[in-house]
Amino acid sequence: MKPKIGILGFTGCAGCQLMILNLEDELLDIFKRIKLVSFQMASSEMKDEKLDIAFVEGSITTEEQKKELEKIRKKSKILVAIGNCATLGGVQALSNGIKSSREMMKEVYGGEFWRLMDSKPLSEFVEVDFELFGCPIEKQEFLEMIRFLLRGFIPLKRDYPVCLECKLKDNECILLEKRICLGPLTVAGCGARCPSLGLECLGCRGVIEGEARLESAIKIFEDAGVSAEDVKKIFRIFSANYPDILEVKS
Amino acid sequence: MRLKINPLTRVEGHGGIYVEIKGKEVKDIRFEIYEGSRFFESIIKGFKYPIVPDIMRRICAICTASHSMASIRALEDALKVDISEQTELLRDLLIHGEMIESHALHVYVLSLPDYLGFPSIVEMAEKHPKEVKGALQLKKAGNMVHVALSGREVHGMNERVGGFSKIPDERELQKILEEMKKVREFAVLAVEIFSTFDIPEFPKSENLMVAVEPEEAFGYYGNRISNSENDRWEVHKYREKLKERVVEYSRAKHVFYDERPFMVGALSRISLFGNRLRGEARELYRENEDKIDESNSLTINLAQAIELVHCVERCIELLETLISREVEKEGLPKIETFESHGIACVEAPRGTLIHSYKLDEEGRVVEADVITPTAMNAANIEKDLRISALRLMEDEELERKLQLIPRAYDPCISCATHLIVKRS
DSSP: OOOEEEEEEOBSOSHHHHHHHTOTTTHHHHHHHSEEEEETTTOSOBOOOOEEEEEEESBBOSHHHHHHHHHHHHHEEEEEEEHHHHHHOOGGGTTTTTSOHHHHHHHHHSSOOSOOOOOBOGGGTSOOSEEEOSSSOOHHHHHHHHHHHHTTOOOOOOOSBHHHHHHHTTOOOGGGGTOOOOGGGBBOOSOSHHHHTTOOOOOTTOBOTTTOOHHHHHHHHHHTTOOHHHHHHHHHHHHTTOHHHHHSOO | OEEEEOSOOSSBSOEEEEEEEETTEEEEEEEEEOSOOOOHHHHTTTOBGGGHHHHHGGGOSTTHHHHHHHHHHHHHHHHTOOOOHHHHHHHHHHHHHHHHHHHHIIIIIIIHHHHHTOSSHHHHHHHOHHHHHHHHHHHHHHHHHIIIIISSSSSOOOEETTEESSOOOHHHHHHHHHHHHHHHHHHHHHHHHHHHSOOOOTTOOOOOBEEEEOSSSSOSEESEEEETTSOEEEGGGHHHHEEEEOOTTOSSOEEEETTBOOBOSHHHHHHHHGGGOOHHHHHHHHHHTTTOOTTOGGGHHHHHHHHHHHHHHHHHHHHHHHHHHOOOOOOOOOOOOOSEEEEEEEEETTEEEEEEEEEOTTSBEEEEEEEOHHHHHHHHHHHHHHHHHHHHTTOTTHHHHHHHHHHHHOOBHHHHTTOOOOOO
16 A cells, blocks of 8 residues: 655745655656645645645644644644744744734734734644754755655654764855854754855754754854844744744844 | 635645626635735845845745845845846846746646646656656756756755855756757647647636846846836836735735736736747747737746747757856955845746845845735736636536636745735
C-alpha cells in the first residue's frame, strides 16, 4: 500500500509547496511512490480521507484555520510543518507583540472587516512530528526527509549553526566586517546560502532550539557597534515568535 | 440557486467563487479570497532600504523576482542610484527566467489538465509523458536562471539595490544557455498545443487592457504604463490613474481605471505590444493572431505560450551577449540616503506590479504601497464570472466551467493579500 500524502497550506506565499514542485527531476518518481490525496496547488482533486503524512505550510492567522489544522491533525498519522511560516509564524508575525492585527486592520483598512489573530506556528495549536525550516524549505532537505519518512522513520533534527556550513565553504566571516549576520544563531541546512553570496544570514531557518542565546549575541553585535534595536529588528523578521525576542522588547 | 466553489484548486493561494442566481438573473457574484492578510506595507515600516527587498519579495513565491525587482527599482528611483549596463542585462535575464518558470508552471501544470481532462499532471504524466517531461524541463531552465542570478529558486537574495552581490561566472551562464537551447522546442510545443484547442467563448466580453510599456522591443521593464485606449502615463502618476476600493468579502482590494475594471497579464502584453515581438515568437504570434482574442480571457494561456517562446529566445540572446562581452566582477555602488520617495513598475508573470516607498533621511521606510497584478485583475475576473454565469445558467457543468476563468488569469492570491495602505 502506497502511503497517503497530503500537501496543504495556510497563510504564507505558497513558496514551500512551490519548492516541492521545483523538484523537477525527482517529482514524477516521488509521485509514483506515494498516493497524493491532496495537493491544492497542483490538483483539482480534494479528498477528505485519512493521511499517513500531512505536509503543512503556512502560519495560522484565523480561528477557521485553527479548526482546519486540528482536523488535519486528527486525520494524519504524521504531521510535518514545512517552512518558516509553519514552524515560526513567518514574516507576517513581525508585528506580533508590537501591534495587534486589530489595530493594524483599522490603520490600513479603516475598520475591522474580518477577525485575525497574531500569526502563529502550527506547534502552538497541535502536536507537530517534524519541522522543516527555511524560507523557503530546501529541496535537498525535503528529499532527505521524505526518504526517512517513507521508511517509517522521523529524521534527526540539526542542532548546529549555519556558521559550520559557512566555514566548510571557506567563506570570509561577515561578522568580522561588523555586519549583522545571524549565522551563529541559525539552524544549518541551507549550505550557508547568503554568506556564500557575500550577504548577511537573515536567520530564515530560525534559531537553534535551546542553543542560541540572543542576549549574548546582542552583546557581540553591540561590541561591533550595532545597536541592540537594529539586531532585534533583523532577528524578528523570521523569528518574531521566539520567546527570547518577545521578552527583550525594544 | 447558490453556488460556492471553495477552495479553488490549481491556483496559488486560497480563493473561491460565490454565485447567486435568482430566476434568470445573476444576483451576486464574488471572487473571494480567504488567505489571511499579511500586512506587508505595515510591517516594512522602519526597516532600512537594503533589507526591504528581502522582506517584500516574500509577498509571493512564484513572482519573487518580480517583487524583488519592483522594490529594488523603486528604492533606486528614490535614492537616485545608477546601475551598470551589465546589471541591466542580468536583471533582464532574471525577469525572463522568472517568466519561463511561472508560465511553464501555469500553462502546463495548472491549466493543461483542464483541457486534457485530468485532475493534475500526476495523472496526465502516463498518457502525455512528452508534455509533462517537457513542462518540467522548461520550468527547470527558468529556475536555473533564478538559482544562478538570485541564489535559489524561491526568495533568492543576490539581486540588491544597486546591482548584484555576486556576479555569476561564465560557466554557469554557459550551462543555462545550453539548457535554454534544449527546452526551446517545449515552449513552441505549448503554442502548438494551445492553438489546436477549441477555446470556449463563454466569458467573451470587452476588456480594457493595461501593461507596462517596455523600454525597447518586447519586454517587462519600463517606467510608463499604457492601455488599449491609448492612454499612457508615467508610473509616478499611478495614483491618479488607478483607484482602489475596499471589498469587504475579499482580502484583496479591487483596482479600477476610470471606474472600470481592466485586465493585466500576458494577454494584455501580447495585444498591446505583440507587434514588437521578434524571431520565432513573432512568427507564432502572426500565425495565431486571430486565435488570441483580447475579449476572451480563456485565450490568456495561448498568449502565455507565445511569451514562453519569446522568453526562451530572449534568454538565449541575453546569455550570448553576456558571455561574449565577458562578465565582470562589480561591487555594489555606495549609496547616500536622504528623505525621498521612489516608485517603480515591472511586468510580473501575472501582470503589472507597482511598488512605492517613502524613505526618511536615514533610508528607513516611512510609507510603502504595493499594487499587485491579482488585485488589478480581481474586478475583471468578477466581470467575466458574471457574464459567464448568465450564459451558462442552464449548463450542467457550470461549476467546472466557472473555475476555468480565475485559473486562466493565474491569480496569485498570496500576492493579492499583501494588503494596501489606506490613503487619506
